Amino acid sequence: LPTIATVIGSGTMGPGIAATLARAGATVRLYDISADAITRAEAAYDMVRGVLEAVDSPSAPGGSVTFGTDLDAALADTELIIEAVPEKLELKRSVLADLEARIGDDVIIATNTSGIPISTMAESMTVPARLIGMHWSNPPHLIPMIEVIPGNATAPEHVDRLIEIVKAFNYVPVLEKEIPGFVENRVLYAILRECMALLEEGIVTPEGLDACVKWGIGYKLSVVGPTRLLDMAGLDIYQAVSSYLNKDLDNSTDTPEFIKDKIAAGQLGFKSNGGMYEYGEGDVDAKRKEIITGLIAARKTLASIP
Numbered sequence: 521l522p523t524i525a526t527v528i529g530s531g532t533m534g535p536g537i538a539a540t541l542a543r544a545g546a547t548v549r550l551y552d553i554s555a556d557a558i559t560r561a562e563a564a565y566d567m568v569r570g571v572l573e574a575v576d577s578p579s580a581p582g583g584s585v586t587f588g589t590d591l592d593a594a595l596a597d598t599e600l601i602i603e604a605v606p607e608k609l610e611l612k613r614s615v616l617a618d619l620e621a622r623i624g625d626d627v628i629i630a631t632n633t634s635g636i637p638i639s640t641m642a643e644s645m646t647v648p649a650r651l652i653g654m655h656w657s658n659p660p661h662l663i664p665m666i667e668v669i670p671g672n673a674t675a676p677e678h679v680d681r682l683i684e685i686v687k688a689f690n691y692v693p694v695l696e697k698e699i700p701g702f703v704e705n706r707v708l709y710a711i712l713r714e715c716m717a718l719l720e721e722g723i724v725t726p727e728g729l730d731a732c733v734k735w736g737i738g739y740k741l742s743v744v745g746p747t748r749l750l751d752m753a754g755l756d757i758y759q760a761v762s763s764y765l766n767k768d769l770d771n772s773t774d775t776p777e778f779i780k781d782k783i784a785a786g787q788l789g790f791k792s793n794g795g796m797y798e799y800g801e802g803d804v805d806a807k808r809k810e811i812i813t814g815l816i817a818a819r820k821t822l823a824s825i826p
């Protein structure tokens with residue numbers, strides 16, 4: 521684990537990332553350009569620490585997180601920078617340039633981009649070999665898997681080092697080749713595309729769909745991955761079904777119209793008290809708690825299985 525790490529951007533992802541590294545023993549500096557974001561991050565950090573305690577995530581003494589808006593102070597003697605600023609290429613490029621002007625050539629910069637190609641981001645860099653994709657899954661302090669994505673120019677020793685670091689805080693690193701969306705989101709969006717098509721065609725209700733996917737797919741896939749699932753089912757069975765079913769699956773290339781209509785009507789989900797479902801007073805907070813409680817319980821159970 522690096523002794524000192526710096527997280528740039530303390531929005532949705534920053535505090536959970538910082539807390540995970542700190543719990544494993546690193547000295548972490550969480551930087552944001554906005555003082556308000558830092559104030560919110562301090563509160564989020566307390567909540568995240570409670571969750572890490574509840575899942576009994578592996579811990580080592582000596583770790584800490586400090587918060588601030590002074591970039592030079594955040595970067596002093598750092599060994600690893602994790603960039604988690606908003607998903608806009610030009611913004612990320614200017615942040616990278618600003619970072620590179622202040623650090624030594626040996627410092628690794630890991631970007632938490634959800635899908636901007638690492639090679640594209642690295643084009644404008646002085647030392648493109650130091651940039652590598654490190655895609656955390658949200659909530660980052662609960663999902664113990666990280667996609668590691670080298671770009672064309674990433675130095676192989678930085679890939680090895682990042683994999684070692686991820687293992688050192690007891691997460692599972694998944695090494696991938698660069699591809700739009702990376703692996704996790706490609707699989708998720710393939711599922712979501714079919715789900716939205718089934719809803720649009722009125723084949724199933726939202727409640728029915730959620731129950732079917734949660735128990736029929738999610739529950740099973742949380743124990744065996746898709747490759748092992750094929751062995752369990754039998755490759756011949758997969759062939760028998762995929763030979764007629766694959767051609768019937770949705771293959772649309774755009775966002776479904778009914779989703780666009782909801783967005784136009786201001787229905788965005790939890791953040792607008794309504795989206796796919798309607799939420800009354802207090803319902804969103806209750807749902808958020810229910811989800812975190814479920815994730816904590818599931819992670820503890822899954823972690824206890826060898």
Ligand code: NAD
Pocket residue numbers: 528529530531532533534551552553554557603604605606607608611615632633634635655656657658
């Ligand atoms: P966010 O908008 O919640 O937070 C970004 C933070 O960056 C804000 O606090 C903002 O003030 C700060 N910021 C803006 N400009 C900055 C600058 N120049 N220097 C320092 N800080 C700056 O974003 P997020 O959801 O935490 O996402 C961050 C990155 O992680 C994105 O690339 C996103 O695609 C990726 N990601 C997000 C999720 C998710 O579910 N939210 C999951 C995986 C990956």
